[in-house]
Amino acid sequence: MSREIVAGVDGSPESLAAAGWAAREAGRRRLPLRLVHAWRGDPLDLPLRQDRASQERMADDVLRKAESALAERHPTLPLTAEVVPDTPVAALLSTEERAEMVVIGSRGHGAVAGFLLGSYGQQIISAAHRPVVAVRSRDGEDGGEDGKDRGEVGKHRGGHPDGGGVIVVGQLGGAEDSAPALRFAFETAAARGASVRAVRAWSLPPLYAYSPTSSALALADEAGGLVPYEKKALREALTPWRERFPEVGVDEHVEIGSAGQVLLGVSGDAGLLVVGRRARRGAIGPRIGSVAHAALHLAPCPVAVVPHE
Known part of the structure; x- marks a missing residue:
């Protein structure tokens, strides 16, 4: 089975930076890229009636926007995208059989409720049998091919x-x-x-x-x-x-x-x-x-x- 690079996407700046990093790495390694957005559609604990069809459209919209942006920036990169009906942890771990690596977004240093404090990222890293790469928004962000939009924090912290x-x-x-x-x-x-x-x-x-x-x-x-x-x-x-x-x-x-x-x-x-x-x-x-x-x-x-x- 041919390998691919897998990136988790949830619409956050961190996940978009991770997807951008994954696309560039896939291009260097001559591997296809798969974008994964996890969505179970479970009812939220809210007093309002929920429209499941609207939730499905929102989930698909998150994924398609990321896919479109990357396809425009990397027109020759083999790229697929899928909404997986599961939790983020289970969805990304389910890709391991074909994944060369899994790329996820991280809030990184200074986050009060971030990546390593009981969140999905820690669970994925601790359970994965394939390499997991954690990327913060300053490590490439959504914008530049050469990482030019890393932001002021990245410029002052080195790297x-x-x-x-x-x-x-x-x-x-x-x-x-x-x-x-x-x-x-x-x-x-x-x-x-x-x-x-x-x-x-x-x-x-x-x-x-x-x-x-x-x-x-x-x-x-x-x-x-x-x-x-x-x-x-x-x-x-x-x-x-x-x-x-x-x-x-x-x-x-x-x-x-x-x-x-x-x-x-x-x-x-x-x-x-x-x-x-x-x-x-x-x-x-x-x-x-x-x-x-x-x-x-x-x-x-x-x-x-x-x-x-």
Whole structure:
């Protein structure tokens, strides 16, 4: 089954920015774009009698306006649009079988009742088995092909329009753990003609864990110390992706500190920040993880959250 990029549309500025970002990414990757608007038509808890036909027309109108605007801006892009009779979460997750990625809008940093505070976005990211990209209105908005209408907030907080800037990706754990995020970062960089900045954050082992026979410390000693060990781990994780994408330039960054802080600290010029998320369910259900949480709140650019086992 051929892949496609899926974008959720609800008529908000954030969702229109997400659709615009998705259209540009679909063009770069030579993939079709599908717009999805979820509408169940459930009666609202209002004392007024509702006209279901009017609600259906409104739902269709939201989708068709977005479709028309994108078709005009991207006339050669294969584009489809559909109203899905379900909740936003279920509607977008139902597209995963054919989705290369799912793109959603986010209110981002500073929203009191926004994207990460019990909303649909958090549920989609935490449950998805495909990469989910969160786009704010300043990350491309509804207007410019080159993201020129990002607004004053975007200009002052750093980052690049989505066609420019380095692709920053976090490399955590072993090579297998980070492979999905690295693959996504390299594929995106190759499609854009951009470079990758691979970041590995590390911390000192707790004193109580020290032992001459500790496997981690023994490996670090063999590598010549903790810093060389961390650099070696990053280099080994990058090796297969460098070989697969020789045209993509790579900058390796190893720094002591929390993963979220280190990633955010080197993302000021990023066009996209890519982070991983464990797909396993916890005792209280699926979670997005602390690193993804920090990135989604504070990154100055779109954020891709890539699940891994």
